[in-house]
Amino acid sequence: MVRGVSQLLKFSRKSTPDDPLPPASVPIDSARRKMEQRVPLARSILDHPESIDSQLQSPLFGKLPRELRDLVWRFSLTRYEDLDRLYDIRKPYARPGQAAPLRVAVQLLRTCRAVYVEAFLTPFQVNPIMIFHGDDNDIPPGIPLMRTTENQFLCGELRFWQFANISSVETTLQQINLEGGGLERVSRLVGTIGRHHGHESRGYAATGYACFVSPTESSRSTSEVNWKEEHGGQLSSLPNPLVGRKITRLSIRMSRTDWWGWESRPEEGEASPSERLRLEPMINVTDLWKRPANYLAMTKGYEARKAGDEPDFQLDDFEKQGRWGSQIREYWPDLTTLELVLETFSCKKNQLDHVVQCAKLWTFPLDEGFHLVWDGKEELIRWRGAHSYEYEYRDWFTAHNIPQGAEAQSSTAIQWRPSQGNSGSDTNGQEFIIQTLTFRRERVKDHIDGDRS
Template sequence: MNGKPKLPVSDIAFGLVGSCKASYLETYRLPLQLNYYTVYDFQGPFRPQLAKLAPWQAASIQRVDISLQQMALEQGELRNWLKEWYAKERHAGAYIAPRFLHAWDERFARKVESFPFDTLSTSISGRTKPQDGDELTLPITTEVPDDYDDVFYEKGTFATHFKARAMIARPLTHLTLRLAHEDWWHWGDNPTESSYTAHQLYLDPAVGKVPGSLSLKASAKIMEELAAKRRAGEDVQGQGTWGAIVGRLPDLVELQLVLETFDVKSHQLEKIAECAKTWKFPVENTPYELVWDGKVQDASWDIEPGAFERNYNEPLIMEVEDGEDEDEDEDTYWNLLDDDGASADEERESPPPPPPPSWNTLCTRFETRVVRFTRKRRDNTAL
């Protein structure tokens, strides 16, 4: 959508899941547990929409891959979106009950709310260790109108509870954040202009525009100054910034940043990758932190000229059918008679020339840097 490339064909082995019932029961969780849940249109409405997943599917997901703009990363949209994943409840051993709650809304007829999370206990599950499929007794929601039939359990006249099977909510362990070439602040600034030095690309987990952050006005200069402080041994952390938000995921073992820009700005991306080597993400209320794994992966890709936008320097060619007078057709096209009844013999005005293409529409090559952070104890011992 919106000029973005199509999603690749899935390489998940769904055939194994559908081969027979025995295989299905052993493997149906694996596609969701082992693969990333890809959010490819973060700027609302989110695609795909989490609320449209079945509860057992939401419970099985452990890896999330998000494409988003720097504005959404720094101004709290990532924080708000991650709240729907209940990372702390997952860490505590919660389950997701197979039930949807409906809050009635006259504007939209109904609204699907978040999945109901709860914590399994031996008194509920009847086992010392909760497992997928444990039977639960859950109350019937009273928020569904009596004439609303799109509920999979039978309400009954005097029914107050129903039986359901629980799915243990898996912890969130992997997070990928992607910024494409048009997702940065000042991404459209021309790198060849002399005044451009004040608008370099930047990124730092301790700065942003979230209330309580270290700096309200981040820049490439501030990014490099903070990196220098970290190299000198100073602990630089922001409060309420996207780096702190990442640290609130208690089970995260890997954070991956996929950063992309135009080839002509690759030197700016190199500075970000160099500063990223100093970043650390303390995991809240644990002795662990996410630190750079020692590698920066380089990648690049090319497109055909004009693949994103048409070339506006290309002249407009109008075909004339056989037997038509080309001059007559041209006179009709430019509407030579104005509102005042000007004569067709008067000198006609030439149309204004098309605007020159912007610098970014002429770019055909893009550079990417992938930086990973893995979980370690703060005394530098591996997990």
């Protein structure tokens, strides 16, 4: 991905013996290490601009304006799949977009100081942090920006200022967790409320949740003051990098085994509402045997919204607090984009189609009259995986979830990994469906319902 950029950058690299590259690999004491959690190296470089070669002899710096260079940095530092290290196709986490470990070409930042000071924040601003809340077997290894609700030490290498500059989140949740307060827990892991209030990052608390503090409540450590004096006392070259960026994009993902009743045979869903795929943001739990009506909440909600009303599920005040659709307003107040990425077995496509049909009418209320509203676009992909998986304890998976059952569809299965020949090929594997819906921030008065048929 960055090969072309590297060819351009080779003209900007001025190779001199006295040109140290950030960060220097030299022993540092604990006080300085603590300081570096809070102050990026770029700040000290910018305090001494004479140490930066302007690189005007390079077309990248001599001809391209800063706005175009920023686009180059964003493209070059966006994560990509390391297809030389493919995951085993039989692993449940192997799928399009996760065919191999994700990488970020941070080597770009070591080419020269001019590049570093312009792009050192870009990897965190363009790449989402990934949060997994569910089965540990679904967690792909080798992801640089990843946390789980169980392991608070993942992402432990991130410095305070790096963590503060993340602005998007991808979370994979099982439905039991989504309907059980999962969005609140994920928000605490990334500190959405502290970021909303403009607080400063202090890493993670002992509980594993993100720690953000008000700038008025924090005080600089002695080591930071000493470091400031040591470097000329000019710590104003950059805005405060510890102030958390607001989380403006959230992607909620559910894999094929994350749904209630995912293991039910396809025909069982036709006969019983409790065995089919369902999702409704304004009810706390859609799988509750004491309330059979909950199994039909998604369809009931669709009929109400189609008629121009909001559904009434007869919830008490306590139950209303558990609705994941309402938790977005409380815990994700700065969202401008919400993605729903829903996956299932191809033999259950008709069930997912009904979920998507209902979801197009959902709106997620925010403050000040804003809602997250479906943008009118949907994306469907079909892909083929392994012939069998370790979670399969019923015969219908390999008997019914095969490409032949979906050949009548007009779309073709995408190529999501390099051909592996006869070994590990996905040619004869099971087939899966992924539907993506995007909701964007709009004022209610600006939203036109459109065709609700």
